[in-house]
Amino acid sequence: MAMALSPAQYIAASANDKAVVAKAKALTILSNNANSKPSTTTTATADLSEQLNEETRNRYEKGRKLGEGTYAVVFKGHLKSDPASLVAIKKIKINANYKDGLAMDAIREIKFLQELSHPNIIALHAVFTSKNLQLNLVLEFLPRGDLEMLIRDPKNVHYGLADIKAWMVMLSRAVYFCHQNFVLHRDIKPNNLLIAEDGEVKLADFGLARSFADPYEKMTFEVITRWYRPPELLYKARHYSGAIDVWSVGTVFAELILRKPWMTGTTDIDQIDHICQNCGTPLEENWPGVSKLDNYVPPAPSAIHPIPNKATWLGNFGTVGPQGVDLLRRMVTLDPSKRITARGVLEHEWWISDPRPTKKEQLPKKGGGEEKMGEDLKRTGRDFEADGRVDKVARKLFP
Amino acid sequence: MSRLAQRGGTAAATISTTALPMPSDDAICPVCKASRYWNSQVPMLMNPECYHKICKECVDRYFSHGPAPCPVAGCGKTLRRNRFRKQTFEDLQVEREIDIRKWLAGIFNRREDEFDSLKDYNDYLNQVEDWTYNLIQNIDVEATKKQINAYKEANQKDIAENVSLANQEHLTYEQRQAAEKQQARLRREAARREAEEERRIKEEGRNSILNKVASGEANLRDTNRVELKRASGRGPAKPQLTDPFLEDASKGAASPGFQIKGLKKRVQVAPEAPFDPFEGLLYKPQYHVVRDNYPWDFLDSTRKDIKHAAGGYDVAQYCARALCDAFSGLGVFIEDEIAAREGPPAPEVVEQAAAEAATSGISVDPKIKDDVF
Numbered sequence: 001m002a003m004a005l006s007p008a009q010y011i012a013a014s015a016n017d018k019a020v021v022a023k024a025k026a027l028t029i030l031s032n033n034a035n036s037k038p039s040t041t042t043t044a045t046a047d048l049s050e051q052l053n054e055e056t057r058n059r060y061e062k063g064r065k066l067g068e069g070t071y072a073v074v075f076k077g078h079l080k081s082d083p084a085s086l087v088a089i090k091k092i093k094i095n096a097n098y099k100d101g102l103a104m105d106a107i108r109e110i111k112f113l114q115e116l117s118h119p120n121i122i123a124l125h126a127v128f129t130s131k132n133l134q135l136n137l138v139l140e141f142l143p144r145g146d147l148e149m150l151i152r153d154p155k156n157v158h159y160g161l162a163d164i165k166a167w168m169v170m171l172s173r174a175v176y177f178c179h180q181n182f183v184l185h186r187d188i189k190p191n192n193l194l195i196a197e198d199g200e201v202k203l204a205d206f207g208l209a210r211s212f213a214d215p216y217e218k219m220t221f222e223v224i225t226r227w228y229r230p231p232e233l234l235y236k237a238r239h240y241s242g243a244i245d246v247w248s249v250g251t252v253f254a255e256l257i258l259r260k261p262w263m264t265g266t267t268d269i270d271q272i273d274h275i276c277q278n279c280g281t282p283l284e285e286n287w288p289g290v291s292k293l294d295n296y297v298p299p300a301p302s303a304i305h306p307i308p309n310k311a312t313w314l315g316n317f318g319t320v321g322p323q324g325v326d327l328l329r330r331m332v333t334l335d336p337s338k339r340i341t342a343r344g345v346l347e348h349e350w351w352i353s354d355p356r357p358t359k360k361e362q363l364p365k366k367g368g369g370e371e372k373m374g375e376d377l378k379r380t381g382r383d384f385e386a387d388g389r390v391d392k393v394a395r396k397l398f399p
Numbered sequence: 400m401s402r403l404a405q406r407g408g409t410a411a412a413t414i415s416t417t418a419l420p421m422p423s424d425d426a427i428c429p430v431c432k433a434s435r436y437w438n439s440q441v442p443m444l445m446n447p448e449c450y451h452k453i454c455k456e457c458v459d460r461y462f463s464h465g466p467a468p469c470p471v472a473g474c475g476k477t478l479r480r481n482r483f484r485k486q487t488f489e490d491l492q493v494e495r496e497i498d499i500r501k502w503l504a505g506i507f508n509r510r511e512d513e514f515d516s517l518k519d520y521n522d523y524l525n526q527v528e529d530w531t532y533n534l535i536q537n538i539d540v541e542a543t544k545k546q547i548n549a550y551k552e553a554n555q556k557d558i559a560e561n562v563s564l565a566n567q568e569h570l571t572y573e574q575r576q577a578a579e580k581q582q583a584r585l586r587r588e589a590a591r592r593e594a595e596e597e598r599r600i601k602e603e604g605r606n607s608i609l610n611k612v613a614s615g616e617a618n619l620r621d622t623n624r625v626e627l628k629r630a631s632g633r634g635p636a637k638p639q640l641t642d643p644f645l646e647d648a649s650k651g652a653a654s655p656g657f658q659i660k661g662l663k664k665r666v667q668v669a670p671e672a673p674f675d676p677f678e679g680l681l682y683k684p685q686y687h688v689v690r691d692n693y694p695w696d697f698l699d700s701t702r703k704d705i706k707h708a709a710g711g712y713d714v715a716q717y718c719a720r721a722l723c724d725a726f727s728g729l730g731v732f733i734e735d736e737i738a739a740r741e742g743p744p745a746p747e748v749v750e751q752a753a754a755e756a757a758t759s760g761i762s763v764d765p766k767i768k769d770d771v772f
Contacts, residue, residue, distance in 0.1 A: 215712070
């Protein structure tokens, strides 16, 4: 796999080191197993891969169920050797559509997550199979919910420009890293942006990801949740690039500002209509070649929306300042070849303008359920400690 | 706090250290003998200088023209009107103790986080409490006062800083904003004044050169050199700025008696580095260069294909990926990575392995041992 090698060149990247260390670990485990006697649980006849699998499975303790979807069940778990190291174990359900193989999503997720190691991308610690050959992914435990939860709760969660900037820069880093390693995520949306305990945003769900295609290799256009889908995919383009993810990032940006989804089409046609209204109607003048795309229907001259001017954008999204609006406009440029690249996003001046992005520890969080309880327990502990501390200080009589 | 400290700084050093007046009948002013019985409206005041109680009317009468001796028979201490106040506690002992503690709290306002360890902080508090006790109980008053004053002299800057710190904690956000603005204005003004001064000196220098040249007094070249030197030297008369911390430290060391142990070294907080959107992860291929264009028909045809162009397909990305796939292996140094992971191999282990190998009759090159493949 070519991907495996690409991170090797990050100048200051720890990513590369980690990847190599992970592989080296796999090697040591392998060699240990080969040298030592088979463990008691495995039969002597079990082959090497089964032993390895057994080894990995025995390292983790599966806990209670956190949630269940059509595609997978998620459990909370931890390392047997260290109960404090929490992980999420995602058990892929055996899908009726893939009777004699693995679900495509699972394969994609494993294929890309095991290669990408970045602070803003969810970490895949291990993969093993349990009984009935069910696939289990051991993922980083991210207890703070997702960005969508924060956006949709204006009553309890208040955030400002610096917070939006902090979240956006973390998302942009993740997307830049994916594209730099030639991976298209193809499903960026707020509920795929999970939040770690320390506030770090992590891009998750690589079930639709793929690597960049060769020329003339056709890709599917049925990717990305509709509201976040760029016009070229709605026009059924078969050859596209990282620009599709940048569009999604732009719509997430707009959603963070508006605190509601920006362009909410009910069908694909309706979605195109929303895009025409908000970003202008795609025409040959503003997007050369668009009329040659499969699903393009020339609009009636009366229905043509001009590309909105700067003042209109400022009116709708002015809270992020003129530079932020400029970045948003570049992200949702109609013509994908003129759209800003993931690297261009990070080079934009908005990030270095005032205010500085909030530190991740200080970002707004949303408590709830188990996490809230955990927090409360922690707090009491701290208070006790503080009391003990005060007792040790010689009492000041005045003031 | 600050008002206390200021008041304490000027006057509180003169809290009575002699025996307190005997608790006399509260109701009668010792000066005019007016009894509260007759005139209940007149409050009794006292002065922390000697704690004698005098009725308000007498205070107004005696001290309206400035300081005067205490009118109570046998006292005669010089009192000022502004320090007269109502008694807070019925027991004058308590009243006095509180005064002393207030005064000392204004001087000894160090915070716990200034100390290296809890023990140092407690030692410091203990020392302060010893002095407080001395002052309250009138033990070694002069020596104690001397030490306290020496401390105050030596640590003036820290005291003021802690006072302002305490004030800041009380200020609301707006007030803080206003204060910052004021500070910035002062700084700007200072900078402007400095620039003005510099300009003035330069101007003067130039004028004197011109004058001298005009009067044909001196050779132009010599004059120029001398005057320029003077102008650039900015005058030796200007007081040299010294590091206040150093100065404080030397004073503290010079003052006899009390030394605070375990005070943390003050560290200047480094200014935050400018925000880096890439977080240091800017990609740059080390072993190859991606060119803008490669002469290959396949690429050209892709570039010209309208469906590729309209869909935003990026041929340059394809080239970058192909080159990356081809050359990334050049950046992998397995031996270095193994060495970094395991650290230098312990010689004993290698020898032992070699010895085992020798006994078992198989020759193993210790170098290959790491490599399982």
